[in-house]
Amino acid sequence: MASRVSVGPVPVTSEQTFAQPRGVWSWITTVDHKRIGILYLLTALFFFAVGGLEAMLIRVQLARPNSEFMSADTYNQMFTMHGTTMIFLAIMPLSGAFFNFLVPLMIGARDVAFPRLNAFSYWALLFGAIMINVGWLFGEAPDAGWFAYANLTSSAYSPGNNVDFWVLGIQILGLSSLAAAFNFLITIVNMRAPGMGMMRMPIFVWMTLITAILIILAFPALTVGVTMLMLDRFYGSNFFVPEAGGSPLLWQHLFWVFGHPEVYILILPAFGIISEVLPVFSRKPLFGYSAVVFAGAGIAVLGFSVWAHHMFTVGMGPVPNSIFAISTMLIALPTGVKIFNWIGTVWGGHVSLKTPMLFALGLIALFIVGGISGVMHASPPVDSQHQDSYFVVAHFHYVLFGGSIMGLFSGIYYWFPKISGRMYNELMGQIHFWLMFLGMNLTFFPMHWLGVQGMPRRIYTYDDSQGWNDWNMFVTIGMFVLVVSFVFFAANMLMSLVVGERAPDDPWDGATLEWAISSPPPVYNFRTIPLVTSRIPLWSEKYPEVYGGDDHGAHSYEQPDVDDEHGREHMVPGAHGDSHEHEAHDAHGHDDTIHLPNPSYWPLVTAGGIAIAFGGFLVSYIMVGVGVAMTVIGIFAWALEPAITYVAPTTSDDAAHDHHA
C-alpha cells in the first residue's frame, strides 16, 4: 500500500478526509470534474455498446449474399447510426471522460476553469445523444450516412424526419463540444500548478490542449453547414439544392473542413494516453518529448489543409487534387515522428506487459496499418478505386478502432484504479486485449481485400455473383471474436468494481501528479497545490538519484526557497499530517479551507432548455419558445447563484462541512 517514499505513515482514503455527497441528486447537480468525467465515461461506454450492437446487426446482414435479415431502410439507419454513434457519442465522450477526470489532476488543479460549464457540456452531450437516437422510437433514425451528403438530405430526397433528428442532435453536440473545448483550453493555459511550464505538461495534457484548439476551429464549420441544412429543410432555403443554384459540393467542403480535423480530434487524445502509458510501463521517460509535442501540433495544423482528400472523385480537377494529395502525404511525417518516438521510448526500457501497455502497443501496431493505407489513398488515382469501397472502411477502422479505441482502452485500464479505487483483474484484461487484437484484425483486415475486389460501402445487400461471399462471412465471424472480447471487458469492470482489490495510490509507479493522491482522489484533489520541478514530477521525487540531476530541457526557473524535503511534501498533498497545513494559505486556500465550486442544477436546466428548443422544431414553435425561455432563465440563474463552497480537509467524517461564501 505505502508505495512511495513520500507517502505519510497513515494512508488516508477520501471517505476519511471529506464526506462525498451521495445520492442521485448529488450526481445531477455535480460540478466536480471527476464525477463529470465518470458520467462521460459511463455515457460513452453505453453508446459504445449501442454502436457495437449496430455494427453486429450490420455484419449479420452482410454475412450472406441477398440476406433478408434487414430491409434496405433499416440497414441505412443502422450504418448511419453506427458511424454517428461511434464518432460523436462513443469516442469523443470517452476522450472527454479522460479530459475531465485527468487534466485537473495532471496539472495539479482543484477543478477545471468553469466547473458549471463543464456540467453543461455533459448534459448537452446527453441530450444531443438522445435527440439523435430518439428517431429509433419512431422507426425514423437518421439514414443518410454519418456525413449526410447533400442533396440526398434535402426535403425532396429525405422527406421523413430521419435527417431532422441528426441535424438537431448534431447542433446540440456541437454546443457541448465547443463549451468543453473552451473550458479545457482555458483550464490548461491558466490553471497549471506552479512550476509546470508548458514544456513540463504531461503529453496527455498537451494533446488535450491541441484537441481543444482543433474543436474550437473545426466545429464552427460543421455548425454553419448544419445550420444551412436546417434552413434548407425547415424554411425552404436552397443552399444545397442544385435546381435552385445551390451546391451539394458546398456541403462536402463545409463538412470535411470539420470532418478531417475531427479525425485528429478522435485520435490525438488516444495518442496522448499512450504517451503516458508507454513511459510508465517501460520505466523510461518519453523519448523525444518536444518532438512528440510539436508533431502533435504539426498534425493539427496540417489537419486543416487536407479535407478535400475526401473529395478526390467529385471532379475538382487535377490541380486541387494534386495539392491535397501532397498535403495529405505530408501529414504522414509528423505521424511517423510520433510512432518512432514511441518505439524509442520502449527501446531499452524495462518493458512490463500489463494490460494498459498491451493496448498502448496494440495502438502502435494497428495504427501503422491505418497510417500506411491512409498514405495509399492519399494518391488520387489509387483513391479513385478505393474511395467509398471497403478498402476505405478497413482503413478508417484501423485508425479509429485500432488507433482511438485501443488507446482509450489503454487509458481505461491504466486509470481504472485511480478512478474506481479498485484494481481490475489482470488475467481478464490480458484475455480482453488478445481477443480484441485478434478479432480486430480478423474483422477489418479482410475488408481491404473486399475493397480491392470492388465491394462498395453502404450497400445493404450484394449478389452471390459478385464474389464477396467468403470474406464477408469471415469478417462477420471475426466480429463475433470482438464481441466476446468485450464480454471479458464488461465482466472484468463489473466484477472489479465490486470485489477488486483495493487500489494503492500509485499502482504502476507512475510519473505524473494524479498518482500522488489517493485512489479515488479526494473531492478537492490536492490539499496543497503541488510545486512542479520536472516533466516527470513523481519519478524525480521517487528516484532523485536517476532523474534528480537530470535536465529535462524544461527547468525554466529555480525554486530557491524549496529544498528537496520540503518540495516532496508539496508534491504529495492530502492529509498526511498537519505540519504543512499553513501552506494552504498561499493563493489557493481560504484560511485553512479549500474552495470548491458549488453544486448546481442550472447547467442541466440550461442544456435541457436548449434540447427542448431544438426538439421544438419537430413539434411546435410553442415548444421552441419554452426551450428558449428555459435556457435564458438557466443562464441568468447560473450567473447569479453563489459559485464557491469552502471545505475543510480533515481526517474525520463528521468534521467535513461546507461554508457558503
Add this chain to the structure above:
Amino acid sequence: MVRRYLGVSPGRGGSGRLIRLASVAALAVLALSLSGCLDESPQSTAVIGGEHNQRIWDVYNWLWIGSLFVFILVEGLLLYAIVRGRAAPRTAHGRPVPVHGNTRLEILWTVIPAIVIVLIGIPTLTVLRDLSSTPEHDNTIKVDIVGHQFYFEFRYPELEVSSTNTLHIPAGAMIDINLQSADVIHSFWVPRLAGKTDNVPGRTNYMWLIADEPGTYAGQCAEFCGLGHALMRFQVIAHEQEDFDAWVEEQLAPPTGEGDPTIGEQLVTGGSCAACHAIEGTAAQGVVGPPLTGFASRPEIAGVVENTPENLAAWLANPPAVKPGTAMPPPGLTEAQIQHVIAYLHTLE
C-alpha cells in the same frame, strides 16, 4: 518498489510467447493475402480491363510494395524494442538508462519518410495528370452518363441512341464520358476498367475509359444515394466493332411488333430480372421484388396501372416513370426485347 513490479510481470517466457504469436500472425496474414488475391470478383480492381485501370494499378503496385516494406520495418522495430525491453539488463539503480531523445534520430526519421513521400508522390502526380485529359485516339465515342435513383442512363450524343443499365461500347475504343445526375450524387464505377467519378447534380464531370477486350464488365454505383443504392448495379458490354455497330442499328430501327415468348423467357429467367423476381418452376428465384408467377392473371402492374401490353411496355421501358419511387430500375431492354418479355409474361397464367 520498482523490483516488485518487475517481479510480478511474466518472465522470459513472455517474450517467447510474443515472438511465437507474432510469427503465427505474420504467416496467417501472408496466407490470407495469397488467398485474397486468388478470389477474383467480377468487380475486382485487380483485374485490368483497360488502360485507365492499368495506370492506376501501376501506382497502386508501387505503393503496395513500398507499404509492405514500411510495414515490416516499423512493426519489426516495434517488436524488437518490446522483446529487447523484456530482456534488458538491469542497471545499478534498477531503472533503465533515462534517455530523453536524440536530435539526429528525429531528423533521420523525418527525412527518410519524406524521401518515401517524394518517391510515391512523383508517380501519383504523373498519373493524375495523364488520367485527367482524354488521350488521343482514332476511335473515340462520346457518352453522357446520367445517374438516377437508382439506375444509370447512357446517352450517345453523336449516335443519337441511348440505353439504361447496360453501357454498350466497342472494345478498344476510347470512351469519352461526361457525367451528370438527375437527382442526387451517384458515382460511376466499373472497377476493372477505371476508377470512379461522381455524378454530381448541377455539374458535369468528366472521365475516360477503354476496354481492351470484348466482354462484360460489372459496375455499381459507389456513392450512397438512398434506398436502392445497393441494387444500382449495371454492366458494360464491350463488343467487337461490327457487333457494336449492329447494336446501334438495332436501336435506331423501329420496333418489329410481335414478340417471341421463347426469347422473352430467356431474357427474364436468364437475365437481370431473375436477380430480383421469382417465377415458379424456373431459374428465376430473386427475392428483392415481388414474384412474377401468375403475372398474366393479375389485374394491375405494380398495383398502379392496368395490366395491358401497352402499360407493360411503358413500365418495362422505365418503371419509375410509371410509379415514382419504385425500387425497380429500368431493366435496360431494347424495344424489341420488351416485346419478347411482354409475350413471355403474358404466358404466365
